[in-house]
Amino acid sequence: MRDVIIVGGGPAGLNAALILGRCRRDVLLCDAGQPRNAVTPRSWGVFTRDGTPPLELRARAEADLDRYPTVERRAVEVTQARGCDEGFCVTLADGSHETTRKLVLATGLHQALPSVEGFDLYWGHGVHSCPYCDGYENRDRPLVVYAHGEAAKGMALELTVWSDDVTLCTDAQPTVLSNHDRARLAHHGVRIVETPIRRLDGDGRQPQRLTFADGTSLPCHAVFLMTMPCEPSDLITQLGCDLTRKGVVPTGEYETTNVPGLFVAGDASRRVQFAVVAAAEGAMAAFAVNTELLREDVA
Known part of the structure; x- marks a missing residue:
């Protein structure tokens, strides 16, 4: 059984994996490779990386993870998740199964656009x-x-x-x-x-x-x-997370949810949708995950 599985390789998921790798936790990071900001030319407002293309930020973050031997990355979608004994069971698109004590969903959101001709063409470019x-x-x-x-x-x-x-x-x-x-x-x-x-x-x-x-x-x-209602990941609804009217998860101070052991960080959670904020949320979720694991292990 893993210590933690992280679903989503955006700023929140990557930073959560980084912090947990530094805590020497057994981490599996799964990412389907379909980032919401794929059409965005540059990420602005990111400390020391202002204006860096999103894919370049991702590549740098993935390279950082390579120095931590307890962090495994897989380019695969997580298709199902459910609670099971002592944690969670997840199913991957390749047919494999994993179990984990804690689960971090950093899945982002699917952006809905108004049905105005041209909005989809210029999405991210105007x-x-x-x-x-x-x-x-x-x-x-x-x-x-x-x-x-x-x-x-x-x-x-x-x-x-x-x-x-x-x-x-x-x-x-x-x-x-x-x-x-x-x-x-x-x-x-x-x-x-x-x-x-x-x-x-x-x-x-x-x-x-x-x-x-x-x-x-x-x-x-x-x-x-205007902020449009967004569609959360199916995993969020499968696991029974509460949702707001905007389709995001009303997380607690350290990205906790109403489901014990489940954390939601990044755009799918309640805060503003900034890359740098998502990364911070990933760090907070990682802190909370490590703290919970530590309490369980020394109880």
């Missing part, structure tokens, strides 16, 4: 979900906030940090904006367009304009999406 990650690179350009509902006003105002040319587009979705809200947005130079969106046009590399159902268009260098 259509973004995080202004802290990509706002600076699109500064002082015409920016569109695609948002509706209660979050729309706040996200539109947030984008004014990076540009004074911001338009809030609700795509005709229900959005309650009081007269005070509209006045506040106008005061900060934010326009509001509530017409249905037809498509996002560009040159194939970068968006250039947003076209509406009434035939009008709007200059657009980048679109920032």
